[in-house]
Amino acid sequence: MGRGFLRALLQIGFALAALGIFFWRVDAGAVLAQLGKVDIRWALVALAAFTASKFLHAWRWWHFLGRPDAPIAPLSAVFLISNMANSLLPLRAGDLLRVEVPAKRFGIPRSLLASSVFVVESVLDLFAFAVLLVAALLMTDLPVVLRPLVGLIGGSAVVLFGAMVVLVRSRSAVEQWFGRALGWLPERIERPIASRLPEFVDG
Template sequence: MSKTRGRDLLKIIPGLLISGFFLWFTFHKISFAEIRELHFASPLWIVGVVGFTFASYSLRCVRWAAMMRGARASLKTCARVLLVSQAANNILPLRIGDVMRCFTYADDLGASPSVILSTVILEKLLDIFILVLLFVAFMGPGVSAHSRVLAETMLGVSATGLLVLLLGAPRLEGPVRALFQRLPQTGLFAKAEHWLLLAIDCLRQIGVPGSLLLLVQSAVIWACEGMIYVSGAKALGFVTDSIGAWQAVSIANLSYLIPSSPGAIGTFEWAVRAAYVSHGAEPAQAAVFGIALHAWLLVSVTGVGGVVFLAHRIATHNRKPLLGEIESLPPELP
């Protein structure tokens, strides 16, 4: 176990280096005076930032509870586990928050780790589809023709894959097994087959109407997320065009796919800056806005998740050390 944890710690170092590089690349030409220029221009829009953040994460809890309806977990339990996992993802490496959702809290949710994992996979598929859709719909004029073709291809592939999963899940298991039998049965291929079959099984249990409802919920969630960016820009007097925020929310959240430190520090700021600059914003203002927005999201989500975590420990008289909460994780993370 200790050797495995040691290897996991070694995996953190490249992520920290990547985050450091992106922070340097984003801010090395920005002076401290430009950062100090950040101020509230329309404080009333802070209500929008707070309100849309609350709406976005509340709807995430409702969506995941709908995915978990086959288990005995209540909406309250699903919300607690999801918020705690989101907070853990922001401060712990290797997306351990998602792994904790599957293993540490399986008993609380009344479901097996494999069932929970299937819902996490479905959640990611829905989010990536909406984010790629936003990216294609709101590309700035500075995006090259090759990038446009690549983005549109990604959208076509993700849309086709998601629709096939949503509408044809009951008939997919056989073809998927047959496909992977032709591939090596070890390493990445074996994991990909396992994860894909879990997602198919989850969709089969939810059914087509339920799956389409999840897609609509995902669209509303990301609409609320986009409004956080719009409200933040209004509050800080950050000037951009009317659609810059919508490309920013897509690129910023897709940047979490880049290996980096917990919370996507560095990659998030770079993505926000790149998105807004492509929509005519000043690079320095875009970078400063990105770090302010990221700070809000990290502090608010991590803070709420931490409070929920501690409140549940106190209510259940849990005296287990904090680090003991992740001792139930498998030695080799999936």
């Protein structure tokens, strides 16, 4: 039994499991009932815009990686598959595919992939959300009870974005600071972390 056959079986098993999770978590009858109320013209426009945004996000991920040796087409496929998995699995577990698959296929360090997926993109998404939130505040009268939460989100976004800018512009100083901060750890723990720190900062 060849490796290709086993791989095909695994892919079929994964597809069936994904379908099973989908029908378990989604009320298919309610979905079909709503389809009859959809304006097909707007649905096609929304589908085109959504698809374009996903390819744009895939390009953003590839750009942030800074690895021209990693082809964008396979990375885009990994990105789309991970997004599908995120729709089915809790806690955005599909994002783990964006770390593991490129690491095995293209030899990209996992620390670089993890920082780009879980740190850089999260901070940028939070900052974009804060900008949209400010725009919404200018157009609506926000309840008093929500204002502290909005201020916390906006402030966190600005602080994290600023920290990322400092990290990029003062990389050597940041690495030295982390090196000193890790110095109190046992050597068997400190050495692996320190060896992966430059790759993490690259992400």
